[in-house]
Amino acid sequence: MSTLEFTQAEEAFRLEAREWLAANNPGRLPSMDTAEGAAAHREWERTLASGRWSVVTWPEAYGGRDASLTEWVIFEEEYYLADAPTRISQNGISLLAPIIFGHGTESQKERYLRDMTDGSLVWAQAWSEPEAGSDLASLRATATQVEGGWRLNGQKTWSSRAPFADRGFGLFRSDPSAERHRGLTYFLFDLRAEGVSVRPIDQLDGTPGFAEIFFDDVFVADEDVLGAVGDGWKVAMSTAGNERGLSLRSPGRFCAAAVRLVGLYRERGLADPGLRGAGDEVVDAWIGAEAYRLYTWATVTHVEAGGSVGAEGSINKLWWSDLDLSLHETALSLLGGEAELAGPWLDDYLFSLSGPIYAGTNQIQRNIVAERVLGLPRGGR
Amino acid sequence: MRFGRTPEQHAFSEALDDLLGAADVPSAARAWAGDDRSAGLKIWQRLAELSVTGLLVPESDGGVGADPVDLTVAFERLGYHGVPGPWIESVAVAPRLLGGTPEAGVLSRVASGEALVSVASGGRALDADVVEQTYALESRVGLDTPPPPPLVEPGERQRAGVETNTVASATLSRATVGSEQKSVDPSRRLFDVTAGDEVVTLDPRPALELGTLACAAMLHGAGLRLLDDSVAYVKQRTQFGRPIGEFQAVKHLLADVRVALDFAAPLIHNAALELDAEVPTAARAVSAAKVAAGDAAYLASRTALQVHGAIGYTREFDLSLWILRVRALVGAWGTPAEHRARILESLVVEPVETPSRGEI
Numbered sequence: 003m004s005t006l007e008f009t010q011a012e013e014a015f016r017l018e019a020r021e022w023l024a025a026n027n028p029g030r031l032p033s034m035d036t037a038e039g040a041a042a043h044r045e046w047e048r049t050l051a052s053g054r055w056s057v058v059t060w061p062e063a064y065g066g067r068d069a070s071l072t073e074w075v076i077f078e079e080e081y082y083l084a085d086a087p088t089r090i091s092q093n094g095i096s097l098l099a100p101i102i103f104g105h106g107t108e109s110q111k112e113r114y115l116r117d118m119t120d121g122s123l124v125w126a127q128a129w130s131e132p133e134a135g136s137d138l139a140s141l142r143a144t145a146t147q148v149e150g151g152w153r154l155n156g157q158k159t160w161s162s163r164a165p166f167a168d169r170g171f172g173l174f175r176s177d178p179s180a181e182r183h184r185g186l187t188y189f190l191f192d193l194r195a196e197g198v199s200v201r202p203i204d205q206l207d208g209t210p211g212f213a214e215i216f217f218d219d220v221f222v223a224d225e226d227v228l229g230a231v232g233d234g235w236k237v238a239m240s241t242a243g244n245e246r247g248l249s250l251r252s253p254g255r256f257c258a259a260a261v262r263l264v265g266l267y268r269e270r271g272l273a274d275p276g277l278r279g280a281g282d283e284v285v286d287a288w289i290g291a292e293a294y295r296l297y298t299w300a301t302v303t304h305v306e307a308g309g310s311v312g313a314e315g316s317i318n319k320l321w322w323s324d325l326d327l328s329l330h331e332t333a334l335s336l337l338g339g340e341a342e343l344a345g346p347w348l349d350d351y352l353f354s355l356s357g358p359i360y361a362g363t364n365q366i367q368r369n370i371v372a373e374r375v376l377g378l379p380r381g382g383r
Numbered sequence: 384m385r386f387g388r389t390p391e392q393h394a395f396s397e398a399l400d401d402l403l404g405a406a407d408v409p410s411a412a413r414a415w416a417g418d419d420r421s422a423g424l425k426i427w428q429r430l431a432e433l434s435v436t437g438l439l440v441p442e443s444d445g446g447v448g449a450d451p452v453d454l455t456v457a458f459e460r461l462g463y464h465g466v467p468g469p470w471i472e473s474v475a476v477a478p479r480l481l482g483g484t485p486e487a488g489v490l491s492r493v494a495s496g497e498a499l500v501s502v503a504s505g506g507r508a509l510d511a512d513v514v515e516q517t518y519a520l521e522s523r524v525g526l527d528t529p530p531p532p533p534l535v536e537p538g539e540r541q542r543a544g545v546e547t548n549t550v551a552s553a554t555l556s557r558a559t560v561g562s563e564q565k566s567v568d569p570s571r572r573l574f575d576v577t578a579g580d581e582v583v584t585l586d587p588r589p590a591l592e593l594g595t596l597a598c599a600a601m602l603h604g605a606g607l608r609l610l611d612d613s614v615a616y617v618k619q620r621t622q623f624g625r626p627i628g629e630f631q632a633v634k635h636l637l638a639d640v641r642v643a644l645d646f647a648a649p650l651i652h653n654a655a656l657e658l659d660a661e662v663p664t665a666a667r668a669v670s671a672a673k674v675a676a677g678d679a680a681y682l683a684s685r686t687a688l689q690v691h692g693a694i695g696y697t698r699e700f701d702l703s704l705w706i707l708r709v710r711a712l713v714g715a716w717g718t719p720a721e722h723r724a725r726i727l728e729s730l731v732v733e734p735v736e737t738p739s740r741g742e743i
């Protein structure tokens with residue numbers, strides 16, 4: 003008997019998701035960071051959308067189900083338990099869409115929301131620059147006002163999915179006299195527009211998971227400014243807490259990985275006395291995932307009661323990224339001499355290595371926890 | 384009491400640094416991964432001129448008959464510079480494995496750098512496509528018992544690997560090379576092998592211990608490189624208007640790597656001395672060295688990636704060569720779990736000599 007009690011409607015939702023996934027899930031597809039894999043993942047998004055499973059929490063008018071946060075977490079649990087494909091549309095639906103819903107014009111909602119639900123419009127996030135990583139506010143790419151719109155110049159980098167995406171969203175300095183967080187504007191742009199060049203960059207696994215983007219006098223119309231001019235930082239950060247705290251990495255993913263890890267241990271560890279020590283690590287991974295699952299239900303309860311996730315989102319990010327890495331390190335221990343060979347565990351391990359870096363490095367997250375959650379004095383930076 | 388490298392060994396290490404530091408090894412490693420072995424083989428020849436390839440080959444066969452400590456000096460530098468190729472197999476394992484067998488004839492050419500050989504460890508052989516000969520080892524439990532399945536049987540690989548390290552009798556054969564397997568480190572070209580023409584039955588352990596020791600030294604060297612590159616990077620990379628090396632969070636991560644590497648070094652040195660002296664605890668010492676070097680190098684790779692941020696996560700930045708190499712070597716020549724099990728067994732089974740008060 004579980005201490006978590008779901009309503010009948012929630013249980014029915016879970017069952018419906020499970021059955022639909024069982025009937026439609028293609029399993030692992032070729033990496034979405036290859037041309038072939040990107041096409042297959044877009045196709046999968048189309049299938050998801052056709053079943054109205056791609057954006058469950060969105061209003062029905064935009065292809066969603068008006069599902070609650072609870073139902074979203076349930077969906078994610080089922081999704082990852084089924085080992086369904088990675089989501090190529092993630093940047094759009096979980097990073098950009100909440101901002102369009104909150105700050106976008108009706109025209110932007112009409113033009114962009116629907117198309118990102120079925121894989122026909124894949125977005126890349128273009129925030130980081132070569133000299134502006136952890137210190138994002140030092141960004142230098144510029145936007146200059148011209149007749150009817152803006153001209154973008156400069157360089158963005160580490161933009162995930164950009165090699166195969168359609169459009170990008172990012173922050174540009176629209177007021178050259180303003181410093182740091184001020185004078186930034188949030189723009190939506192076409193990755194194939196004149197003046198944009200995308201240079202794919204191979205990640206550790208050898209696939210181009212991200213890219214540099216160069217802007218040479220790229221024209222963007224006024225209608226593609228998201229939020230008010232000069233308000234870019236505020237707009238961008240308006241959902242950051244929720245992203246780190248909830249929507250970026252739901253517990254389903256780690257619970258499912260922990261289940262698979264137990265399976266690997268059953269297969270490899272039980273028979274091999276030399277791997278007995280790894281049993282403790284398997285258990286720790288399971289405990290970590292279980293803690294994350296329960297922590298998330300507490301967060302959901304808090305948010306559904308009208309609360310919000312602020313700096314606490316950093317606590318969450320530290321937990322899942324460290325958990326993901328140690329879980330996959332344990333899997334490689336269980337694979338023993340074969341750990342170095344290509345395979346799904348190795349792929350997922352290599353990806354887990356980046357968790358402590360992207361979405362704000364774990365050093366930055368610890369600074370946030372120490373200063374904004376614990377209230378310690380701010381260090382020099 | 385004297386515990387440490389000799390002035391000659393320091394000089395040897397510096398000579399290797401001079402040579403390899405100027406040889407653009409990263410390009411050679413990338414080319415090696417991409418099927419162009421010419422630059423890597425050129426480096427092999429240059430190192431042969433410094434007698435690296437003949438370290439363990441007896442003088443009578445044209446080698447220098449050096450000791451295992453010399454071996455660790457060389458392999459630490461090979462690891463530091465990220466040199467690709469079947470170094471462990473040809474230079475650390477082959478001389479002891481093939482010496483005194485009908486295959487011993489190849490050793491003089493190994494020493495001169497003319498011949499590269501590979502030896503399957505855990506069912507796969509490195510660079511079997513470029514070497515003159517690949518050898519396989521099958522453990523033999525006893526003359527009357529049928530030999531266990533070949534090392535390449537799927538799922539049997541791990542245990543077969545341990546057996547050869549602990550079983551006193553094995554069949555050495557010329558291997559038949561099968562298909563290539565993709566390693567996390569693209570410059571590690573691995574091939575499945577099956578045992579072919581039988582050469583001789585022998586005790587493979589001394590040779591395999593030398594391979595494990597060389598791997599530990601290589602890991603240590605790779606860890607030192609990852610640390611050096613990271614220290615240089617954090618001094619130069621600025622965020623929030625200052626070098627990121629000014630942030631304590633970054634400093635402490637790097638300091639911990641230094642601690643781990645510094646404590647792996649004496650274990651490697653001691654294992655080399657114990658192997659040389661053929662003391663009964665030598666195998667345990669080798670395992671301790673491999674575990675500590677693997678842990679330290681892995682910590683170095685994790686930390687290097689973290690302090691570099693996204694640029695460390697790319698293939699085009701050279702750091703990735705060492706990050707991926709370390710990941711592969713941690714599980715090569717015996718996994719940490721296998722080596723820990725071997726240490727534990729030795730500690731439990733063999734009485735540990737308690738040092739006298741004076742020694743404490």
Ligand SMILES: Cc1cc2nc3c(=O)[nH]c(=O)nc-3n(C[C@H](O)[C@H](O)[C@H](O)COP(=O)(O)OP(=O)(O)OC[C@H]3O[C@@H](n4cnc5c(N)ncnc54)[C@H](O)[C@@H]3O)c2cc1C
Pocket residue numbers: 126127128129130131132134135136137159160161162163212356359360361362363364365366369383620622623627630631632633689690691692693694696
């Ligand atoms: C797989 C992956 C995908 C990514 N996808 C995207 C994307 O889609 N779009 C995008 O815009 N960006 C993306 N990024 C970039 C990511 O946001 C940055 O890597 C991150 O913000 C860190 O910046 P940096 O890499 O420049 O590292 P740096 O900021 O240079 O940091 C280097 C090191 O210094 C430390 N450090 C920096 N400042 C401090 C401080 N004040 N205190 C303590 N330590 C500090 C960091 O923690 C880190 O260890 C991605 C990165 C990765 C790895």
